[in-house]
Amino acid sequence: MTGPEESGRGWVLHVDLDQFIAAVELLRRPELRGRPVVVGGTGDPTRPRTVAATATYEARAYGVHSGMPLRTALRLCPEAVFLPSDRPAYEAASEQVMATLRRFPVRVEVWGWDEAFVGARTDDPEALAADLRRAVLAATGLSCSVGIGDNKHQAKLASAFAKPAGVHRLTTGTWAQQMYERPTDALWGIGAKTARKLAGLGLHTVADLAAADPAELARHFGPVNGPWLHHLAHGRGESEVVTTPWVPRGHSRETTFPQDLTDASDIAGQVSALARQVASDAAEAGRAVVRVSVKVRFAPFLTRTRQSRLAAPTTDPAELTRVALAVLGRFDLTRPVRLLGVAVEYAPPGDEAPAYTLTALE
DNA sequence: TCTGGGGTCCTAGGACCC
DNA sequence: TCTGGGGTCCTAGGACCC
Known part of the structure; x- marks a missing residue:
């Protein structure tokens, strides 16, 4: 310094x-250093529908990687140590x-x-x-x-x-030399889907994208995203570092069940529990809720959402639960359910009360 | 490899209003 | 009444990131 x-x-x-995550775990358990370690879920590799949050290099040598189902990781590497995720740590x-x-x-x-x-x-x-x-x-x-x-x-x-x-x-001066030959998904914000769509337009490398017509990109990717892709390829981006704490726009809780839910009262009970949890989180954060949405993932893997804007911002658990259940009622629940989620959008802080006096003056 | 959980932002279409 | 044009709000879905 x-x-x-x-x-x-x-x-x-x-x-x-x-x-x-692996590094934090190994700090607490130095005896595991050098051994294959997989972290994820409750740490039970036999539980279906849980995936690895991370895997150490020793575990990766067996083909284990983050996002892989724990049961698959166990099959690939039976001698691995499985640890639960510990968010507070x-x-x-x-x-x-x-x-x-x-x-x-x-x-x-x-x-x-x-x-x-x-x-x-x-x-x-x-x-x-x-x-x-x-x-x-x-x-x-x-x-x-x-x-x-x-x-x-x-x-x-x-x-x-x-x-x-x-x-x-990596700077503007060396951008072309370091990036132009790489595939478009090397850029921060371009994933597999967009890369495939770009390839369909004959744009495979960062250089291809940098040379593309922004208006043409706007036609295919929208008025904001199209020009933004072009900017990315030229190595442009936000340069202002903001120190003020991030203000969350919303919050959600969701659960994938080890076995599908089919009973309507089970489903409603789970949505109520999620809604109460989200309400309690919002109250703890001191934020009012303006929108409630419910997510249902049907078997085998079909995801649908429904949402409802509230008449007025609230943190009341009973009201949020009532709205969540009303939104749930708009789904066709004839298929087995593997995931339920409740998400809320927050009112901007300090925006809970309408400034009607100012409006009246205008 | 039968596929988590928690976020952010953008797009498109419809309703509604003037 | 055969049909404009703009603006805003709301909803559903998609893509991406860690």
């Missing part, structure tokens, strides 16, 4: 913890990491449990990145990788190139 951050040009850094570790980053003369924007953007002015961003890595490791025992860029998009991609435990710089 040499303190040169008041001078020099501005940079965006992306700090990404390496194998975050990950949140606590994450807090420690973010607090460490905030001790530097930089701006820190938390972007999830295991990553953050850092805004800084310096003549030597590699030195700053190395300082951040050392400080996080010393304070928490966790390893991270750091990407350096002119904006968040570049820094985010750079940190992936830096993995594991490294530092990498």
Whole structure:
């Protein structure tokens, strides 16, 4: 921490913890180091319909990966150690990491449990990145990788190139050289579906997309998404690092049942329980609810949602439960149900009361 | 490999209003 | 009454990310 951050040009850094969940678990259980470990669900690999949140490199050697059903992981690697997900532990570790980053003369924007953007002015961003890595490791025992860029998009991609435990710089100056030959889904925001659709238009690489006509892209992907894809391919992106805490837009709870539900009163009972849970979460967060939606995933895997806007914002559990059940009533529930969910949209904070006096004056 | 849970944002179509 | 044009709100679904 040499303190040169008041001078020099501005940079965006992306700090990404390496194998975050597995690393936190191994800190608590050093005896498991070097063994195949899989984390997910309640840690019971025989329970159907639960998947791995993460797998250590030793487990990956057996073909196990995150998102894989635990039962499959067990078959591939019977000697693996299966651990339950422990959200509070990950949140606590994450807090420690973010607090460490905030001790530097930089701006820190938390972007999830295991990553953050850092805004800084310096003549030597590699030195700053190395300082951040050392400080996080010393304070928490966790390893991270750091990407350096002119904006968040570049820094985010750079940190992936830096993995594991490294530092990498990707800027507008080196964008074409580093990115143009890669497939379009190497960009942050382009997934499998969009990549396939782009390929159908003859656009396979980042260079192809960068050379495409934005108006043509708008016709196929919409007025916002089309031009945005073009921007992504040129390595453009948001460069402002915002330190004010994120204000959640909504909240949800959902459950996949080990066996399908067919009984209507069971289904209603589960939706009530989810609605009460979401209401309690909202009350704890001090947020009023303006919309309630119910999600039903039918067997084998058909997902449908129904939603309803409330007449007035509320946090009342009885009212939210009543609305959730009314929305549930709009589904055709003749097929077996494998998942139920209740989601709410929050009113913007401080927006609960209508400002009718101001309106009257206009 | 029979496929979690929790988020965000965008799009399209219909209702409704002037 | 054979049919405009714009704006806003609401709903359902989709894509993406961690």
